[in-house]
Amino acid sequence: MSGHGTPIPMTSRKCGPLKGVANVPGDKSISHRSLILGAMAVGETRITGLLEGEDVLDTAKAMRAFGAEVTDHGGGEWSVHGVGVGGFAEPDNVVDCGNSGTGVRLIMGAMATSPITVTFTGDASLNGRPMARVTDPIALFGAQSVGRAGGRLPMTIVGAQNPVPVRYTVPMPSAQVKSAVLLAGLNAPGETVVIETEATRDHTERMLAGFGADIRVEQTEEGRVITLKGQPELKPQTIAVPRDPSSAAFPVCAAIITEGSDVLVPNIGLNPTRAGLFTTLREMGADLTYENERFEGGEPVADLRARFSPDLKGIEVDPARAASMIDEYPVLSVVACFAKGQTVMRGVKELRVKESDRIDAMAKGLRAAGVTVEEGEDWWIVNGLGHGNVPGGATAMAQLDHRIAMSFMIMGMGTNAPMSVDDGNPIATSFPIFEPLMAELGANVERANR
Template sequence: MELVLEKVSKLKGNIFIPGDKSISHRSLILGSIAQGETRIYNFLNSLDCLKTLECMQALGAEIELGKDNSVKIKGKGLYGLKEPKDILDVGNSGTTIRLLAGLLGGQDFYSVLNGDASVRKRPMKRVVEPLRLMGADIWGRKDGQFAPLSIKGSKLNSFQYTLPVASAQVKSALLLAGLYAAGGTIIKEPLPTRDHTEKMLEIMWADIKISPPEIKIKGGKELRGTDIFIPGDISSSAYFIAAASILRDSQIIIKQVGVNPTRTGIIEILKKMGTKIDILNSQIKSNEPQADLMIEYSKLKGVEIKK
C-alpha cells in the first residue's frame, strides 16, 4: 500500500475517533465472564483487541463481531470458561497477557500465554509476583520475569497489596483475580491510573468499593451482562488536538471522545500552554464520561510538566 502525505495549512471539521482501546479489551474479558448477554458498541477493531477476542473465544466465550464494530457476547459466568486446546497467543498485546494472567490464575484448568518477540521481552514479574501471593501457580522464563507464562489455576486467597509502581494493567489483573478469591481483596495504588476496570465492574454489579487510592473487591459474586457504549479513544485524539493547536486558523470538533479524568492529562497541559479547548455535550455512558472537544489554534507558551 502506498501512502501519500501532503502538507496542510489548517484543520477544519468534525472527527469521529475509533473506540477506546483500554475499554475495548476490558469489555471483552468482563462480558465473557458475566452472566447473560453483553453488547458492546464502538468496539475498537484493532489487532491487539482482536487478540483478546480470540483468546476469550479459545476459552469458550461465544463472541460475535459485527460489521459495524458492535460485539455480542453470551457470557459464561465466573466459572464457565474452559481449558484452551492450544497456547493463547496475545500477539503484540501487553494488555492482553497481563489481564489474562489475572483471570486465568483463578480458573480450575491449565493454560499458557505467549506472544510475539516484543511481548516476550516485556516485564511480567510485576503481575506474576502478586498473583503468586494470592496462591496462583504461574511459571515463566527467568522465574516468571518473561513470557511464555504457564498457569495452573488454583483456589485464590484474598490479600492486601500496595502496587510498588502505578500500573493500570497490574491493578486490573489483580481485580480480575480478586473476583475468584475467597474474601475481600484490597489494592492500593501510589498514583491514580486509568480506572476503566473498576468502572465496568461497577455497572456489572461486582461487589466492589472504590475509595481512592484504595479499591476493595469481594470474590464469588457473579457479574451481570450489560450494554457497553465505548467512547472515542482520547489517546488517539491527542494527535489531532495537538495539530489543531499549532496550525493557524484551525478549528476542529472531536465527537464523543472519552474524557475520563485519569486520561485527560493532554487536555490539561495544552490548556496551560494556551490552547483553546472547549468541552461540549458532556454525558455519562456506561459509567464513562464522554464529550465533544472543540479545539482552536492558539499561540502557545512553554510550561513545566510535573508528574
C-alpha cells in the same frame, strides 16, 4: 507468533488547515475490559462502538479460546455470551495477545484463580516487555508462572486450584497491574484489597460495579483502597464504548500545530484518570474546548474542539498527572517542539517499558529532526523552537510502537521538511483508521510503497 508483517515506511508533510469532524475509534481500555468482563458474566453482554484494532481483536480471540461465545455483528457491534466467574475453559492452544500489554496482563489476572493452565505469547515487542509486575501478585493467589528470563513471554500460567484472597499494594502506578489483581480476585473467596498510592485509570472499578460486583473504593492514609468481594455472579450489560482519548490525542495535537486548523472530535471519554493530556495542552496555551459535556454509561464524555494555537509555551508538566496521560507523552513531546521554551516531563519512567522505550525512541527521532532533547531515567525535557521553526527532514524508528509511529506522522504536519517513519504497520493495533481519518481532515500522510 504475531508480527506486524512487511514494514510500511510512511511520510508526513506540511499541509493546509485541518478541518472537519474526526470520529476516532472506541476507547481501547474500555473495549478490552468489556470483552473480558462480558466473558466472565452469565448471559449475553452487548457492546457498541468497540475498537476493532488488532489489540482488542486479539482479546476477543482469547475470550473465545476460554470458552466464551464472542460474535462480531458488524459496525462495531459485538455480543459476548459469558461463561461466568470461574467458568473459563482451558484453551486448546497458545494464547497469542499480539502487541497488547493491556490484553495479556488483564487476561493473566482473569484466569489466575481458575484451575487451568495457559501459555501466552505475543509479537516481538510484547515478548520483550516485563510480566513480573503481574505474575508476582497473582502468585499470592496461588497461581504459578514459568517464562523466559526476566519474566518475559512466552509464559505459562498455572491457575490456582484453591485461590485465597489477597491484600496488595501496587508498587508502581499501573492500571494494568491493579486490574489484573482485581480480576483475579473475582474468583477468590472473601475480600481482595488493592491499594494504590497514586490513582490510575479506573475503568475496571467502574465496569465491575456496572456488572454487579460488590466493590467499594475509599481514600485513606494508605492511599486509594479498592475492596472487592469475591465469587459474585456478574450480570450481563449493554455497553456503549466512548471514543478513545488516547486516539483523539493525535487529531487534536495535529490541529494545534497546523496553521488555520479547526477540528471537532466528538464523544470523547473524559474520565479524569485519562484526560491529563488535554489539561496539559490547555496549560501550554492550546485552543482546546469541551462542548456538550455529559455522562454515558457512567463515564464522562464531551465533544472536543481543537484549533491552531500559534503561541504555545513550554511548561513543567505536573508529575502527579503522569498516570492520567502516560500514553500521550510521545505526542505531547511533538507539540512541545512547536512551543517556545522548555517542556519538562518528570515521573515518567513507565515510558521506558511500554511497547518500546518511548523516551529513547522519541528523543532520537526529535533530535534527528533538529530539536534539542535532554533525558534521564524518569524524565525528559524538550526545548521548543516555536511555530514555523521546527526543521524536520528526518526518518524516525517506530520500534514496533504504534504511538511512536503516529506521533512522528503528526510532527510532519508542522515541520518545515517532511517527517518519515521506518514502519507504520503497528498503527493498526490501536488506530486502524488513522490514515483515512487524517486524510479526510486534510493531512498529507503517504505510504512509501503506494
